[in-house]
Amino acid sequence: MHIPDGYLSPQTYVPLYGASIAFWAIALRKMKKELSTKHVPYIAMSAAFSFLIQMFNIPIPGGTTGHAVGAGIITLLLGPWTAVLSVSVVLIIQALVFGDGGITAIGANCFNMAVVMPFVSYWTFKLLAGGGTASRRRFVAAFLSGYLGLLLAAVATGVQFGIQPSIAHAPDGRPLYAPYPLSIALPAMAVEHLLLFCFLEGIITLLLFRYFVRHESSLVYALKGA
C-alpha cells in the first residue's frame, strides 16, 4: 500500500501532504498534553512493531503481495493520535531509508495508513465494544477495528490511484501518472485486502489486544473510561 514516486500527480500529493501535516500538528499538541514518561518506551515499541509487521509480505498466490500495518493495535493500546505519529514515523523512515513508498507520496501514504487507518480503527472499536465488560464483544470489536481500519486505508489508496488518469493525461490520452482508472484500481485494492490482508490485521489486533488486556490492562487506551 506504499504509493511510490510518480504514481500521484502533484494535484493529489500536495493536498495530501497538507492533510497529513495538519494531523501531525494536532497529534503533537495532543501528545504534549497527555504524554507521560511511562508511555515513551511503549510508543517506541509500537513503531518498531509496525515497522517489522509491514516486512511480512503475504502473497496472493500467483498475484500480488500485501501486509498488515499494525495501526489498529497501536490505536487500541495507545490511542489514535499516538498511532498517527508512530505509524507516520515508520512510513517516513521506510521512504527515506528503504525506498518503500515515494518521497513525494509520504503525505499520501501517511494519510492512508497513519490517519485514515487509526481513526477508522478507533471509531470501530468505540462503536462496537460497548461500555460494559462483555469481553467477547470487545474482542470482536478489536478484530473488526483492525480489519476495517486496513480496509479503509486500502480503499483510500485505491481511490488515489484511480483518480489519476482523469486528473492528468497527455494530449494523446495516455495517463501521466498511475495508469489504471477507478473502476480497476479501487476493486483491485479493496478486494485483495478484504479477502486476505485485513484478516491478518484483524487477527493481529485481536491477539495483541487480548494479550495486553490480560497482562497490562492499565496500559490499554481503549479500556480507559470503559
Added chain:
Amino acid sequence: MERFQRKLWVGLLILAVLTPIGIFLPEMFNAGDAWGEWGVETLEKLLGYVPEGLKQYADVWKAPIPDYNFGRDEASMGTQVLSYILSGIIGIVLVGLALVGISKFLVRHERHER
C-alpha cells in the same frame, strides 16, 4: 527496564529474525509486487509504455538501502535474507530513536511551560 517491557522487546527481536518469511512466502506462491508498486520496467511490460509523468518522478529519490536489500537486485537468497533481517533491526532502531526523541522533547517542553 521493567520485566514486561523486556519481554516485549524480546518479542520484537524474534519478529525481526522471522521477517525473511516476508521474502519466502511470496517466492513460494509466485507472487510479485504489491498492487500499484511496480517498477518502471514492470510497467513497461504491463502497459507497453511508461507514463510520462511517472517516468520523471520515478527516480527522484535514491534510498540508501533500496528494497531492504544491501546487495543488488539479483543478490543471492542468502544476501537478501541477511539484508532483510539487518534492515529490520536498523528500522526498529531508527523509528525507536526518532519516537523517543520526539516524546522526550514533548515531555520536556510540557514541564517547561507549566
